[in-house]
Amino acid sequence: MNRRLVLRLLALTVVMFGFGYALVPLYDTLCVAFGLNGKTRITDTQTAAADGVDEDRWITVQFTSHTATGLPWEFRPMMNSVRVHPGEVKDAVYFAKNNSSNPIFGRATYSVSPSIAAVHFNKTECFCFTNQLLEGHEAKEMPVRFVVGRDIPKDVKTITLSYSFFNAEQYLSEEDKNKLTASTKRNSAGEG
Amino acid sequence: MATVADDHHDHHDHHPTGLIRWITTTNHKDIGTLYLLFSFAMFLVGGAMAMVIRAELFQPGLQIVDPHFFNQMTTVHALVMVFGAVMPGMVGFANWMIPIMIGAPDMALPRLNNWSFWILPFAATLLLSSFLTAGGGPAAGWTLYAPLTIQGGMGVDLTIFAVHMLGISSVLGAINVIVTIFNMRAPGMDFMKMPLFVWTWLITAFLLIAVMPVFAGAVTMLLTDRHFGTAFFNPAGGGDPVLFQHIFWFFGHPEVYIMILPAFGIISAIIPTFSRKPLFGYTSMVLAVAGIAFLSFIVWAHHMFTVGMPLIGEVYFMYATMLIAVPTGVKVFNWVATMWRGSLTFETPMLFAIGVVVLFTIGGLSGLMLGITPADFQYHDTYFVVAHFHYVLFSGSVMAMMGGVYYWLPKWTGHMYDEKLGKLHFWLTTIFFNITFFPQHFLGLAGMPRRIPDYALQFTEFNVISSLGAFGLGVSQLLMAYIVYKCVKGGEKATDEVWDNPEGLEWTLPSPAPYHTFETPPVIK
Amino acid sequence: MVRLNKAFTVSLSALIPLAVATPVFAEWGLNLPTPVTPIGEGILTLHNWILLICTIIFVGVFGVMFYSLYAHRKSKGHKPSQFSHSTFAEITWTVIPTLILIGMAIPSTAMLIKMEDTSEADLTVKITGYQWKWRYDYLDSGVQFYSNLSTDRNEILNKNEKGENYLLEVDNQVVLPIGKKIRFLITANDVIHSWWVPQLAVKKDAIPGFINEVWTKINEPGIYRGQCTELCGREHGFMPVVVKAVSVEEFDAWVAENAPAEEQAEETQSGVSGGQTLVAVSAISTEDGADDPAPAIR
């Protein structure tokens, strides 16, 4: 009798340990669903713009950026803000430049504020969450394509899209590492 | 009804003596004693760290310690007190009292019981040895928030392993408690006849099993984030620092109740005895405990209102949090009603119980204030919070345990403790506790953040008072060690009932309680 | 790490004069500081009401209890009655607190709705928490600077006498206009920080990789001091916030003086429609000739 109860309780323990881990995807789902933490949906352009453009409303989309200490890049939006209609497909461009002479991988996270708007902010093209390589002194434009959903609440007039770039050295895949070695070799060959 | 023959000095089965006895023991009373001694030792260790904190904060400026060491002190003080002092202390009471209270001969799983305890000293050593590593001990607060913990040195890894071990110990202990209560009750001991202490521990044990593994998961993710290239919480890899806080507080809020519910149980045992009246509203007490336990799972984000939640989240967590005041209020009202028109005497355990009811309520009310989201933006992470949780944890859990020790000490040792010194201990503790922590409410409101080693000049006066109180509070606790020691060594013989016609099976046993009890189950009316 | 010998001398010298010897006696703050924003006023009122209700409940409940402790003592010969439940009482003390809570919840919710409305701001300031300083970017004008603790290290180490604003002074203050709705975008560089100015009643976590927003509208000019309130490492206690609220005219003049020069041409080539003034990411402007040079922004 004890044995069965103990086994059940142990099973419950294991389940709860798993539940801790299950909170990770659960939380992500909730974030996207409710715009927690400014997480947004990533969809394709057609779905996002399917409802057509609401030409009666204007929304200001403001861009900001942050480059974390440890990534010797210059990274900034190429425009302060842009005015869009809900349902309209828009492009924005961020500018990134590697100020060091070494090839470096960076990785960006984004966040949309206010969170009530995040749910209605659809990105269809984005450079976030993937490693981006910049050769020494290389400069690059990084495009973002987005659609502000037509269902965005009436009182939202300004949306802020923020990108933060971090050094991705801890998060390199084998392929990334090979690329780094290759370009370092190229560099030293060129210099030699 | 006492079923044990007078054989408690020559036992019918041989058990080893000396150190080996304590290492190999599977006896619930021995293990209970070990837990309580360990708890008290950790209480002194954590208290010493508190003394360092208060000494540094005695005056503005940096006097005694480096800020990094100060952060280690606040962090490890909390970890030691929560996982070393309060939780094991409560398990000590569970071990000693639950089998006796339900008329069982021992815990259901005695060998497991031994392991659960002996994990603890190793876990504590691991935790404290982090001070010897290059980066020192953990310094990111007991909440271990990422990404600050991702920056820490090897001390953080040791802490994570220590937390794993402590978690295993508590879960095993909890399993033991549940199995004991489910399967070992004497015939006739229905669930609704169990003393409230047993009820609170049953519910606590379920809370432990539900949330300790979640915490273990969180710190494991932290560990892999630190060393194995995952990015659960590190934004540099696309992780989310707020996720850690959600998982942590999903554990952390029930954890608070894990520490306080057994204290409610102890109080509910003491007050009726010294009121000479049965506990008022037993059923509603049980329901209130269950209600509090349930609510504890759905309010966690009230610890993190400032992380930036959508309005709907803030409103929901505010309402759910406020709701906790209802069952908690029921408990306080029931205790007062138990005293009402009783025949009251004020021995040391009763003094502690009354102290807990009053002071815990202060902590409860400041908790309600903290739950009001707009106001919380001002209170969050200030000394107001520090004051709040010391009112619930020290004058709630810890003082309840002290009361419990005085209440059952004659049963455990067979001697009465020194009543005069006991009362002195109570008054010193209560007065110094309030001198220490009441001014911290003002400090918090005036704008002093918590976890800072140095402060602006307008906070000086209250910090001086608080530090002086803390030194007094610290020294007073040595008195308790002396009282207990003296009581173990000798003193007036305790009667079997000890108090004036108290309720409960423990009082049907001789004092001291023999090594083996209720080997034949008692008859329950 | 622990400077013990010094500890003894300091604690000894501190023990003798006790509280009397502290260099400056500030007011004994007992409650939240005087707010200077509508939200702050609202929170103070809410706080005072809740505190009052809690106090009344406390006094009421324990008034009854202490009366009982006095009147129902055994030493007075009080005989215990044996009642152990009363459905009426138990329902009463479930229902009444619930009603009180509802009474508290309504104004709190209204307050929250007001606090979360960041729309239609006149001005946006981005705040970034660093270990261990703050950076401010005025998004509309391009003004940007770091703000470091300016208290002399010797004051902290008790070598010099502590100044009036000990630990609450910075090299570059955040200058803000009064009477305007100011929106803060808050993020962090490394670990979580929290930006707090008690008199503005603004406290929001600065989380690396994420952006938070909060707003304020300051009623009157003045200097308002606060601190980082989320443990962020060794110097957590040493990264204060100092807001200098000035009239709109003074603010405009300050902006004109500190805004960066016109943008380089290459930045205007973007083909995006609706492009407005570009964000200036030029050198950090350090006013007052700060002697602690802020690291250049990459």
Ligand SMILES: [Cu+2]
């Ligand atoms: Cu900080």
